[in-house]
Every structure is written in C-alpha cells, then in structure tokens.
Amino acid sequence: MSWEELQLLYWLDLFGVAVFAISGVLAAGKKSLDLLGVVIIAVVTAVGGGTTRDLLLNRHPVFWISDPSYLSVIIIATLATIWYTRHMEPPQKALLFADALGLAVFTITGAQITQGIVSSDVIIVIMAAITGTVGGLIRDVLTNKIPMILQRDIYATAALAGATVYLLLFQLTRLPSSVSIITGMFVVIGLRLAAIQWELHLPRFKLEE
Template sequence: MQISTLEAIEILGTVAFAISGSFAAMQKRLDPFGVLIIAFVTSIGGGTVRDLLLGDTPVAWMRDVNYCLLILLTSIATIFFKTHIKKFKVTLFLFDSLGLGLFTMLGIQKGIVFGLSPGICIALGTITGCFGGIIRDTLLNTIPLIFKREVYATACILGGVLYYALLYFNLKDDVAQIVVMAFIFALRIVVVRYKLTLPRFGF
C-alpha cells in the first residue's frame, strides 16, 4: 500500500507528539495510564480542534482507529526505552519541535483542501501544531510554551509564510513542505540554543 506525502507527515507527526507527550508525563512521574492519556491528547489535540473548526466530523482519529493504535504502541515503546534515555528534557524538546513542524504543515494542507485563504490556512497550521502541547501542559499543571516568551507559535506562522513564499517562486509542493518542516524544527533549536525570546509587553 502506497502512502501519500500527507499521510506520511501525519504518521510521523503523531509519533513525534506521542513521544513528546510520553516524556512530559514521565517527567511528572505519572503512572502508565497517565502517560498514555497525555501522549494521546498531545498527538490528537491540535488536529481535533482544527477539524471541529472546519466542521470535518467525526474528527480524524475517530474515523481511523489506526492512529489510536499508533499512539498506544509509541507510548508503550517510549516507557520501555526510558531507561536508555538519560536527558528527558532534551528528548522532549527535540520531539516536540519535530512534531510542531510536521503538524503545522499538516494543518496548512488541510486548510488548502477546504479551499481556504492562505492566512486561514496558516492559522489552522498553527492551531494543529500548538494546541496538543497546550492541552498537554495544562493537564500537567505547566504554563504552555505558547504563553511564554519562547518562539513557538511564531515559528509555525513564519513557517506558513515561508511555505506560500516558496510556492510563489514555483518550488515543487513536496519540496516546499520538507523545507518548511525543517525550517520550523531548526528555528526552534536555534532560538532555544541561543536563548532568543520575543519581547515582553505589560506592566
């Protein structure tokens, strides 16, 4: 069975966010059931919000149980391999950044399928990439990254703008998608490595 580029992105994004959610839960010392729940909401949270906004129901994970099984197997594998991974924080960051890039592109593509404008597609990409992490962090009693000074949602927006710019200059769509996902992933690494933040407003 041949897998399309979009399906491959969704599978990789689901795995990346399931690992991210599992490690976040294990950092908080949750039991295996808690780890599974956090992995699940991290993986499907953004896509669920996106599909509800589009009126595309039942939402994607309800139509295809294979994604639920994928999250379950990924979570179990992550729990078993946790003893071989010493730096939980680094691992969580890397997979969260990878999932952010993959799911942002997935959300943009979903908006394109529905014939929406570029601005709305970028918003959908940002929602798909960020909302799973928001739900995860909220359940774990942590301030979500999107509400801190870190370049998080901004990375999704910049990635979306870059995608449409690349299409404007006639770059092949598949290549543009790969470039954008790599850009978001690399941008997250750079801003964290060099402690770059957005300006803070308020009193």
C-alpha cells in the same frame, strides 16, 4: 500532489504523532500520574491540535476517528517510552530535534488540509499553527501549568513563520509543491533549533502590578 508525496506526508504525520506522544509521556512523568493517566496525556498531546483543527473546520470524521492507525502509533510510542525511561535516561537533545520535526510536519500538513477547505490565507496560517501547537497547550493545561507556547522559545512563532513561507511559495511560485512543503518545514525546524541553540526569545510583555 503526486501519490508519492501524499504517502510521504502520511508517514511523516504518523511520525509527528509518535513524537508528540513521547513528549506527552515525558511531561506527564514529572507529575506522578498513573499509567493510564500517562497514556491519556500522550494521546491528547498527539491528537489535540489536529482534533481542534477538524472541529473548527467542521471536517468529519475527525482524523483519528477515520484512521485508527494514529491511535495505534500513539499507544506503541507511549509504551516504548515508558519502558525506555525505566532503563535509560531520555535522550533530551534527540527529543528536542524530534519535537521540532513533529511541529514542522503538523504545521505543514495542517496548512495543506485547511487549503482544501478555506480560501483565506490568514485562516490557513492560523489553522496550521493550531494543528502544530494546541496538543502541547492542552497537555500543559491538564498538567496544571501555564502553557509553554505562551511563554517561551519561538514555538508558535516558528509554526506561523513556516506556514507563511510554505503558503507564499505555494501561491506565488511555480515550484513543485514538494519544494514548498520542504522549505516550510525547514523554516519551522530551523527557527526552533536556532531558538534552542542560542536561547532566542520573543520579548516578554509584563505589566507593573
């Protein structure tokens, strides 16, 4: 990968952290936590996925320990969101789009990091999805809800599909890696936005009691 691509991914990753922090603040805002509780939820939402990936892959130092810029971005995004929501309605539609972009970024950067450590394609795709979704899962557990990704909306599905497309293009074609990256991200974003727009769901599974 070229230096410009690495730079772009780093900036996108910081953007993803900011977006997920914002979604953490908005989730926390429905539970009447105190201000530090809101910050904690925002941090956990933003770094939970990448931290779980790093621990499972024995990748140390964990990303936010080796580069505290992530924490700075999270704190700034959190405070800005708290300030903003005191004065204005949160722009729900823009946020859904930003969240889809955050999911796409985390999924593809998760796949790339795992590619450097593990050779199994299945594990790469799983770690990509873990990077994208576990932060939101921990956020939901801490605010005492059944995690959203288990229930709805083609969320983990979009991450798995995008990571798979990225990996297939990367391995089977001679396209530049930036094309694989962008296509994988488009798959994630496209599936998420389509699911939101047309209320697509996977079938539910419910046993009779």
